[in-house]
Amino acid sequence: MKNYFLALLTTLVCSPFVLAQDFDKTKDFQKFSGYFNFYYDDTSDKIYLQVDELNKEFLYVYSLSSGIGSNDIGLDRGQLGNEQVVFFEKAGNKLLLIQPNMTFRALTDNDLERKSVEQAFARSVLHGFKIEEESKGSYLIDLTDFLMRDAHGVSTRLKRTKQGSYALDKSKSALAFERTKAFPKNVEFDITLTFKGNPEGDYIRSVTPNPGLVTVAQHHSLIELPDDDYEKRVYDPRSGSYPFSYYDYATPVQESILKRYVTRHRLEKKNPNAAVSEAVEPIVYYLDNGTPEPVRSALLVGGRWWNQAFEAIGYKDAFQLKILPDDADPLDVRYNVIQWVHRSTRGWSYGSSVTDPRTGEIIKGHVSLGSLRIRQDFLIAQALMNKPFAERDDNYEPMLEMALARIRQLSAHEIGHTLGFAHNFAASTNNRASVMDYPHPQFKLNDGVIDFSNAYATGIGDWDKVTVAYSYSHFPNGTDEKEGLNAILKKAQDDGLRYISDQDARPRGGAHALAHLWDNGRNASQELNDVMAIRNTAIANFSIDNIRTGEPNSVLEDVFAPLYFFHRYQTEAVSKLIGGLDYNYSVKGDGQRTVYPISVASQENALKTILRTLNASEIAIPQEKLALFPPRAIGYGKTRESFKGRTGVSFDALSASETAADMTLGLVLHPERASRLIQQKSLDTDQLGLAEVLETLVKGTFDETHRDTYLQEVQQTINFRVLYHMMNLAAHKNVHPQVNAIANTALRNLRSDLLSSDKNAVSAELVRRIDAFTNAPNKFKVIPVPKIPDGSPIGMDCMH
Incomplete structure (x- = not known):
């Protein structure tokens, strides 16, 4: 600018x-x-x-x-x-x-x-x-x-x-x-x-x-278009930047006709040969002057983190964040803007830009931050705290501080997009190395007490410094820019930093073992165990004191919803280990490993861990908590973020477990994952295969029995979902035929086991449904479960 x-x-x-x-x-x-x-x-x-x-x-x-x-x-x-x-x-x-x-x-x-x-x-x-x-x-x-x-x-x-x-x-x-x-x-x-x-x-x-x-x-x-002095920088898939591309038909035959460059702001040193120099024109962003406190201060602090990355490449005050003048228009191209946007429901924030279509130069960065997103993080903290309103109703500071910590990170994240940077969903495996990941709040249990102090990281990450260095480094005269850029990426590689973006992280059937949204930790399975422990502790502590005096219990149910489904994203991370791969955006000569399967031990451990989310003793809402959730009070009806069920006005505990189980099964038995398991087993007979997954799944659900009649009903509800997902694989048209064969075999084996077990109405109904499927598989349709409450953006979106 x-x-x-x-x-x-x-x-x-x-x-x-x-x-x-x-x-x-x-x-x-x-x-x-x-x-x-x-x-x-x-x-x-x-x-x-x-x-x-x-x-x-x-x-x-x-x-x-x-x-x-x-x-x-x-x-x-x-x-x-x-x-x-x-x-x-x-x-x-x-x-x-x-x-x-x-x-x-x-x-x-x-x-x-x-x-x-x-x-x-x-x-x-x-x-x-x-x-x-x-x-x-x-x-x-x-x-x-x-x-x-x-x-x-x-x-x-x-x-x-x-x-x-x-x-x-x-x-x-x-x-x-x-x-x-x-x-x-x-x-x-x-x-x-x-x-x-x-x-x-x-x-x-x-x-x-x-x-x-x-x-x-x-x-x-x-x-007016910018002048011709902007210098394009070659795009590298390892760099973390967005590609800007076009076809140049004047290219010599021996070279690629498709040209790719990074998108970035124009930035030059006043003194090109100085180790540290001010910029000829700094990159200045402006925060919407309609943003209220304390959000305003949080956004300013988080956004200014980016200057740490520019300082690391020798710029002084090259990135600045100020308050938008009262008479300025947020859409005026002269201003890079962070705009505070209101909606009727929470939703994505996003970073957009106005870019010169000729060169990829960013002319204006424009961030849109949803104003309700901070309230979701506040709600998560309210649910996980132990009796926050037991002594006084104005004890909101701990929840607010966690929510503001997320807002600081969100400010940096969305500004990052407008600086030209893509998501890095592998960063959480490197000690939260990038603000361009989607961060799930990270808690610890200290002597049975949930510690909130490290919920969100602060400051710019090590990976973010790499992306800034690649896109914005000013190389002295005489430097070979290509060599300089490769040196930046080689150092990141040697430091163990990983970069994997949207196309490998968003699909529910995704295969990358490190690329997940809203996960934490280098070991996804261990992190799920930790998340389940925090979830169980918070649920055990949950009480009427998680809402303020005078609020109806209907509000308490909505506070409980994000806590009950607290494990949903880490469960998805673990599911990707099953039939999973590790790979890089490698280029010839960089020395990176290209693609390799996850070890059988890690896959088997992932399957074992994920079975916890299909066990009634883990996933059922404790019976003593159900008294907290009466039918909804007048004026406080259900919303899209409430529990759904089949019991009319009453709270449906069985449907809550059914919905949670269906989430897990939709991930583990995703058709693409099932097909990958076929290929994986064919390449290495010692690896995990689909048959073993289905066998383990059946043993971990149908063979589980509970003396408590409530838990047994929850388990049977889960078992029906297992059956339907097996049927889905048996009838699915977009899988390898071997998937159909193995799934049908598993159904026949399950039918035989049910017939030989103690006869009861549920066993008979399961057999009846298997027979109906076998007789007319083309008529099969998965019966939907009550919809899971909205999750993404959990306290934070692109979607781009």
Whole structure:
């Protein structure tokens, strides 16, 4: 971000008749002088744009300056749209706004070669404008219809999320004058848009005063492109950065036509040869001035952690975080912004950016932080604390401190995306080496007491310093940049730092043994044992004193929900060890191990550990706690984050266990995992195979009996879910046929065992269901369980 963007010259020039008017049509209009001059006719509510240069590229960005407030719909205040390089071209009595094809290029001095590529691939004409008037080589066009359209795709999003069919109602739309401004390097237009339609979904009804009329504000920015002094840096899949790519058809045949570079801000040292130097232009971010305390201070502290990484590569104060000036617009391209965004439900935060499509240079970073996310961490702490409100109802400080610790980390995380960095979901295996991981709160048991002091890490991580070094290091003259960059990555490798991102961590059937969301620890199985111990301790301590005096017990049930499912993410981490792999984003010559299977001992231990989550004695809500959860009080109905069940108004303890068990089984018996187990066994007969997994699973569930009738009913509920997931593998069409064969064999063996066991109604029903499946497997459908309450983002999202 350039300082000239922030100089006094950028002050809005807006006054009628300040300068001589060059167009007869505009003599009575209000003039705005800036990167583009434009005129406002208040009698017709129209905007006229003055175009002085044809065929000159600039950047066009659309966004939402006010949104709908529903995480599920996803149209948030401050949400950026796509940035586009565009230019005006004259065609007869029109000016066409053209978006060239930036994906396919020919970077060469040969004009004919460049033109051949331009003509080979389609470009897009975004709009055609009738020339209203021409004067001295300048053109006047009516910009109103271009501005007053659904550029952001609001109606499409409403339809896609099944909220109804909506269309723009121009009679109820108008220019939003307060946020329409002109500056020397950019001009900003804000438009109030109203969409009229027939509401069909609950999401839109829950957030609008009149769901038949949905009004938002859409923002348009016309921006001068950066100069040509930015130097691209080659992308490396080991670097932790986001790739920016295009095809260069002028590339020699022996080289790759696909070019990949990192996305990053422009950053240069004032003194290139100094070990430590200030930046020519520091990277300055601004926090939304509407953010309340104590969140404001937490965000400032966490965001400023990044300066530690820039200091490590020889910059002084290269990254700065300030409060946004009161008169600044968060969507103004001159400001990198952290925006505090409100929604009706908690949801993802995300870091976006406006990037030069020609080079990958980040022009504006824009972070959107969901305001309700801090409350989820507060709720987790409230659930795990031992009788926090036993003595006084204002004892909120310990819960608030943990929630603020998460907010500090979240600030750094989302800013990291806007600096050009991807998630690193293997960082939790390296002593929480990156703020770009998704952190689950980490607790310890000290003499039976849960210790909250290390719930979240503080400061920038060792991996984060690597990513900053790769993307932003300034190499002295004479240095071979390629060698310098490789040295950075080699040192990270030698230090044992690992990097694995979204594509290997998000899939429920994923295989990477270290890549998980919301996990902790180098040993996933041991960490699950620790999590289960903390969970059991907290549940044993849970009481009416986990809510304040005067609050109904219905609130207590909602506090209990995240505690009951506290093990869900570590369970997923352990499941990936079964049929799991360890691999790196290796390149030829770097010496890293490419891919290898997890040892049989680790896989067997993972299976043994995960069986704890399918044992009634572990997973059942203790009987004495059920009295805490009466039917819901009037005015305190169930929400999406409440327990679901099949017993009507009463709390359904069996369904809670059923839902938890189904979560585990959906991971362990995921079809992709089952197919991997077939291959794994074929390559190493000593390895764990699908047959052994199913056999162990059956023994760990169906062979478990409990004298306590409540626990026995919970176990039988779990067993029915085991049966259904086995049937799912037996009938699944997208697995290796061997999976079907082994699963069917396991079902036959289970049927035989049930027939030879003590006869009871449940055994008979299990046999009946197996027979029904065997007779008509094509008719099989997994009966759904009551939905698990919302989890991600647990106290923190992209989703990107």
